Each structure stands twice: as C-alpha cells, then as structure tokens.
Amino acid sequence: MKPRSFGLWRTTSFVTGSIIASGIFLLPASTAPYGSIALAGWMLATLGAICLGLVFAWLGRTAPRNGGPYAYTRAGFGDYPAFVVAWGYWIGIWAGNAA
Helix, strand or coil: CCCCCCCHHHHHHHHHHHHHHHHHHHHHHHHHHHCCHHHHHHHHHHHHHHHHHHHHHHHHHHCCCCCCHHHHHHHHHCHHHHHHHHHHHHHHHHHHHHC
8 A cells, every 4th residue: 555645735734724723722721820701812812713704705705816915905005005914914924833
C-alpha cells in the first residue's frame, strides 16, 4: 500500500484548522480565572464573531471582489487606506500566530 502524503491543500487545511481550533478552545481556558464574568466575555466574543461574519457576507454580496478587507477598503476609501488596512491585517496575523 502506498503511503499517503500531505499535499498543499491538506497542509493548508490542517494549519488553518489548528489556528481556528486553538482560538476556540483556548478562549475558555484563558478567561476561566475571571470566574462567572467570563461567560459575558464568551458571549461578547461570540457576538463579535457573528457580526464580523455578517459584515463580510454583506460585503461579499454587495462588492464581489477578490482581496478581502484590502479590496473592500480600496473600493470605498482609496489606495492609501487600503494599504494601511492590508499592512495592519498582516501584522495582526503575525502577532496572533506568535501569541
């Protein structure tokens, strides 16, 4: 039997799933020391994630462009604000992965 190898798509989905899962599973552990107020934090984080998803769903319907936040900012505000958004998003991803 030929051993299965990890290709680009499997590796990408594995890393993406790990990052998402670590955020979901570490939130309760990081807020547990604060007691019952952590429940309010979990609800607030859930509400924020739902709102963010709805905003991007709405943007995807009204302005179907490739590029995510960069493309939407460029269409609405121009090149320089789009550059700042893309740069900030990139640095935020670096910091989030490092944390």
